[in-house]
Amino acid sequence: MPTRRSVIAALLGGGVGAATLTDARGYLDRFAPLSGAAWGAATAGSRERVATPYGRATVRYDDAGVPTVRGDDEPSLYFAVGYVHAADRLFEMDLIRRRMRGRLSAAVGERTVESDRFHTKMDFAAAAEASWRAVRDTPTGDAMRAYAAGVEAQRTSEPLPLEFRLLDYEPAAWTPVDSMLVEKQISWGLTGSFRSLRRSVAADALGASAAATLYPDRLDHDVPILRDGGAGEGGKAADSSTATAADAPNGDDLASLSAWLADFESEPGVGSNSWLVSGEHTASGQPLVANDPHLTLMAPPVWYQMHQRRPGMRVRGVTFPGVPFVVIGENDAGAWGFTNAGADVLDTYTYETRGGEYRDGDEWRAFETEERTIEVAGGDDRSVTVRKSVHGPVLERQGRRVGVAWTGLQASRTAVAVHELDRSDGREAALAALRKFDTPTQNAVYADRDGNTAYWMTGLVPVRESGGGDTGNGGPGDDGDAVRGDRVFDGSAREGEWPGYEPYGQPDLDTGWIPFAEKPGVRDPDYLATANQRIADDPDYYLGEGYAAPFRARRIYDLLDRRAASDGPFDFAYMRRVQRDVVDERARLFVPTILEARDAMGEPARAAADRLDGWDYRMDRDSRAALAFELFVGHYRERVFDPVLDTASLGEEHYPNDLVLFALDPESRWFADPPAEGVDPRTRRDVIAAAMADAAAEIDDEGYETYGDYNRTAIDHPFDLGFLNYPRLPTDGSPATVRNFRKESAVGSSFRLLARFDGEPSLGMIPGGNDGEYFSDHYSDLLEPWADAEYRPLVETTDGDPEVRFDPGNADAAGGVGDE
Incomplete structure (x- = not known):
């Protein structure tokens, strides 16, 4: 037993x-x-x-x-x-x-x-x-x-x-x-992403051109967060022509290590939406704020909702269990929200080694080494060798190793920042608090009752340097050149160093980081939206290259632009409509191409594709077209990439985002004749037809009728037992819609906030129950209203005995x- x-x-x-x-x-x-x-x-x-x-x-x-x-x-x-x-x-x-x-x-x-x-x-x-x-x-x-x-x-x-x-x-x-x-x-x-390592592995296995296709430096779209500049007050830009994937060393050698590390990165699709509208455009004359962070959906939820009150402070919103402060919410002065900024704050380094030493510039250093024990209940304990270099931990797999630098490995003042944000009395106090928000990098939106609004990028972002003199402890001299962080660096040659970085210690905050005033930010925008897309078209510093596809961002900005151009002002009902929106911009982009391929399809693939003709691209639970499209996307992704990735022994962690998938040129190597050794010849039309046949077969095999038959909540307790898991309920939305739900990765809107200052309460909703006790009446009581995109007012409870x-x-x- x-x-x-x-x-x-x-x-x-x-x-x-x-x-x-x-x-x-x-x-x-x-x-x-x-x-x-x-x-x-x-x-x-x-x-x-x-x-x-x-x-x-x-x-x-x-x-x-x-x-x-x-x-x-x-x-x-x-x-x-x-x-x-x-x-x-x-x-x-x-x-x-x-x-x-x-x-x-x-x-x-x-x-x-x-x-x-x-x-x-x-x-x-x-x-x-x-x-x-x-x-x-x-x-x-x-x-x-x-x-x-x-x-x-x-x-x-x-x-x-x-x-x-x-x-x-x-x-x-x-x-x-x-x-x-x-x-x-x-x-x-x-922010714990090994994207640059995967890119190096892909470059070695597939060639630099293929890696550049999978992981482009810049996604082709026109909806950055800051559409009118606002990328800081100046600074030294990294040379975008250096440190490309083609220069990546040892990618092939690091393939097994990269595959192992993929198990410990964040789930695909972790992101968020937020937007704010100034009072000049609202019916009330007061600003409006919306935020819905997309995190892992689990039972109990990742957030704990509460109200906190003491003399001189009232704050309400959501906390992380284990941390006392309200992270997203509002106080009597203002409201705020966060989305992931997508900044590149993790680098990996290879070393020239001999015995237990590694070369660091002109000298050899011993790895800091310690043996630790992993206790295993009911089994044999394990001994683990913990190694560290000047960059931080050294991770090893099958004889291959990299050093890792990550901003979160050093002292962080984020707890102070959130504590001060809870107590802030307006925009300038909130921005002063956000200066101390060291990790993770975030897009912060803020509005106060006096009508002031702001967007600012938070978090420590390194200014990497290569070249320069030997200053000890892995730091380059003053004559180093700023470089991008999108490759594996040669640590022994002191490439990609972070001046001011101190793993497991106190960083020098005055050296080697993008100054807060020079990070992308703006005060009093008319309106602004963040959805993990590129922050600015021409930032003064290298920020990152792992941004989300622009589908959510484009839809939010389209809706905001449409309202701004109309005779009607922004009101709370419209903000709620935007947050509930389920139009999938992927479908708008690619459905015409699918329909053009119908003559290459047999039955029942053609019948499934016919559902898309005249569809409004809404991912509603009662839609038959939404069902066909979402299942098609998954099968199309596999049909396009798996034949090539499999021949190179690369896994699905190398899949690019869906904008890359749908923007592939029909004549590209991914549809080549043949695309890779051992892969049968095919065209894009063939692949589309085959993927639609796969979708039709899945619909038939599973007995699906509408999207809601497939798109059901799968929010589970860590034990993943029937009686502890939340009920499976049909819901709307997709990985690319504003109302976000990603069934395959169990990621979605982990809290929905709509904040206002017109005398009526703000609204919020978490996906499940606030109480983690299985026997509680509040174990899963908010799941159904969350699945139906309902809200609850953020109102304190003051009646009755405590x-x-x-x-x-x-x-x-x-x-x-x-x-x-």
């Missing part, structure tokens, strides 16, 4: 939400809901009174389980926030820190060893400790200590959540460093906490 750990572990190896545990259901039937020792005390309620070493606080929940937490001061407020997070999301919090520390296998066994190996080698824990050292002596540090004490008060006095009972272990004490680990996990999920009171008492009873 399988152990609990072997049953539960499969999904945790490559990250939450990755596998199906087919053998789990029968085993866990023995742990039937509402009975059995594993479920004991699972439904016990929280205490009504809690002793605290701080001032008084109260918690009231509304009818969706969203708490309003009120404290006499900051420490009492954040103590109560920590208690509430632990009460509703303790297992989620523990899972994150275990994964980031490389300690999953100690709880769940063999299946997560590779995950632990990667995270141990990256040493995210040391980076989190560096961030805590930078923050601990600030008011933010005090707030995080109080938060950790609140988590501990709940953890040590209440029954543990069901998941701990199934895995049969108890979580360790929560510390402020654990909160910093949550921040590192968020940053890694948004569910929990926090009263000053014995500090030991409240659960004391240290820094580490």
Whole structure:
């Protein structure tokens, strides 16, 4: 009989939400809901009174389980926030820190060893400790200590959540460093990309021309975020003619390492939408703000919705469980949101080595080396060699290695930035806070009640230098040349160095980073939209090249432009219409080409293609055309790229985005005669016809009638068990629509915010339940309204007696906490 750990572990190896545990259901039937020792005390309620070493606080929940937490001061407020997070999301919090520390296998066994190996080698824990050292002596540090004490008060006095009972272990004490680990996990999920390494591997396997096709330096579109400039006040531009994929060294040698690392990058499609409209264009005369971050959809959701209140501050929106502050939302002065900026903040380096040393310019250095143990429950422990160079961790696979530099491996002030943003009293205070938002790089939009608005790019972005003199510790001299970061660098030749970078330490913020004032930004735009597209056409510095396809951006700007050109002002109803929009610009681009290929199709492919004739390109759940198109896209992508990638032993992680797919020239090598050795001759018409036949066969095999039969929510608990997973509900939207839903990668709108300042409440919605406790009425109660694109007002709960009171008492009873 399988152990609990072997049953539960499969999904945790490559990250939450990755596998199906087919053998789990029968085993866990023995742990039937509402009975059995594993479920004991699972439904016990929280205490009504809690002793605290701080001032008084109260918690009231509304009818969706969203708490309003009120404290006499900051420490009492954040103590109560920590208690509430632990009460509703303790297992989620523990899972994150275990994964980031490389300690999953100690709880769940063999299946997560590779995950632990990667995270141990990256040493995210040391980076989190560096961030805590930078923050601990600030008011933010005090707030995080109080938060950790609140988590501990709940953890040590209440029954543990069901998941701990199934895995049969108890979580360790929560510390402020654990909160910093949550921040590192968020940053890694948004910016931890090995794109340049994949590009180098593709260049070696397929040739520089093919790699340039898959990963172009610049996507061909006319909808950057800043359509009228605003790319900063000046600066030294990187030479775009240098450091191309053709120069990439050792790509073929690094193929196996690149494939392994692909398992630990963010899910495809992680992105977001936001837009703001100035009061000059609105019916109310006040600005409007919209934001919907596209993150992994999981049960419970990645966000925790709440209201926080103390004298002088009221803030509402969403927090990350494990971090006390509201990240996206509004206070009494303004509202703000974030989308991923797509900046290139990770580089990889190869080295000339001898024994345990590597060449660094004119000298040889010993790798910093440490042996660590991965504890494996029910199996043999593993020994892992952790190596570090001047750039950071050294990752190895089958004898190949690269050094990794990533902005998140050094101390970050992001916790301070978000804390100050929550307390900001207007635009200039908000921008001052965003200057400290070091990781991840984000597009921030902001508006305040005085009518001021702003967009600004946040986060540390390195100005890479190659050449120059030897200044020690991997830093080039003053005569170095700025270069792009889109290749694997020769670390021994000191290519692509980051002046000011200090892995696992405090960076020199005055050296080697794009100054905040020179990052893309603008005050008081008429209106502006971000959807992970290129930020500006001609930025003063190299920012990145891994931007999203422009489909969402184009649709949002088209809708905003249309309204601005009309006689009607922007109003809240129109903002909601834009956020609910499901027109797929991919279909507008490519459906005419599909229809032109109908005479190459047999039946029933032609019948499926006929559904697209006259279609309005809306990805509605009741649409038969949307079903045919979405299934066609997946099969077309495979038909185009797999024959060539397979011959080069490259996997689907090398797929480009859909703009590249649909813009391929019919005469390109991807439709060549033959496209690669061992691949049958074909034309683009042949490939389109074959892909539509595949789609028609899938429709028939699965018994689909409409898009909603296929496009159903698949939002699962980390254990991926039937009774813990959310219900499957039909919904609208696609990977390319504003109302975003990506069924295949379980990514979509993780929170929808519509903010206004006209006296009526702003609106928000999360995809599921606020409470992570399976037995709670609020475990999945918001899933159906989210799937139907409904909203709830962001209104505090002030009526009735508090569910929990926090009263000053014995500090030991409240659960004391240290820094580490």
